Amino acid sequence: xxxxxxxxxxxxxxLVAAALLVAAVVAASALVAAEAVCDMSNEQFMSCQPxxxxxxxxxxxxxxxxxxxxxxxxxxxxxxYKNSPWMSVYNIDPKRAMELPAKCGLxxxxxx
Numbered sequence: 001x002x003x004x005x006x007x008x009x010x011x012x013x014x015l016v017a018a019a020l021l022v023a024a025v026v027a028a029s030a031l032v033a034a035e036a037v038c039d040m041s042n043e044q045f046m047s048c049q050p051x052x053x054x055x056x057x058x059x060x061x062x063x064x065x066x067x068x069x070x071x072x073x074x075x076x077x078x079x080x081y082k083n084s085p086w087m088s089v090y091n092i093d094p095k096r097a098m099e100l101p102a103k104c105g106l107x108x109x110x111x112x
Contacts, residue, residue, distance in 0.1 A: 038077035044069030051100060054093035067104035075101065079112035 035041075048066035051059055062070075087094055101108045 038074040040069055040073040048100060052092045052097040054091055059096050062100050062103050070101055070104050070106055076109045
């Protein structure tokens with residue numbers, strides 16, 4: 001599957017961190033369903049999925065549960081999952097996922 005890297009958007013570090021967050025939890029949930037990855041459980045990840053789903057138009061706003069999960073997650077750890085193929089498996093739009101921290105009023109690591 002072709003995955004191109006686009007990096008021209010405002011709040012880029014926050015967007016990338018959100019995508020990584022979602023991708024990391026998705027990948028982890030596929031591998032270890034009930035265990036936490038990057039300080040985020042599968043249940044917490046799933047609370048963010050509706051706000052990042054690629055088949056919902058317009059996307060849902062992130063729930064309070066999602067924002068709470070993101071606030072407690074290790075966003076630097078999640079950055080390592082930004083190119084995970086699991087994003088597609090879980091119907092995650094990377095651009096929408098990358099917007100989640102900003103929508104929750106969170107700062108993300110600049111190196112994401």
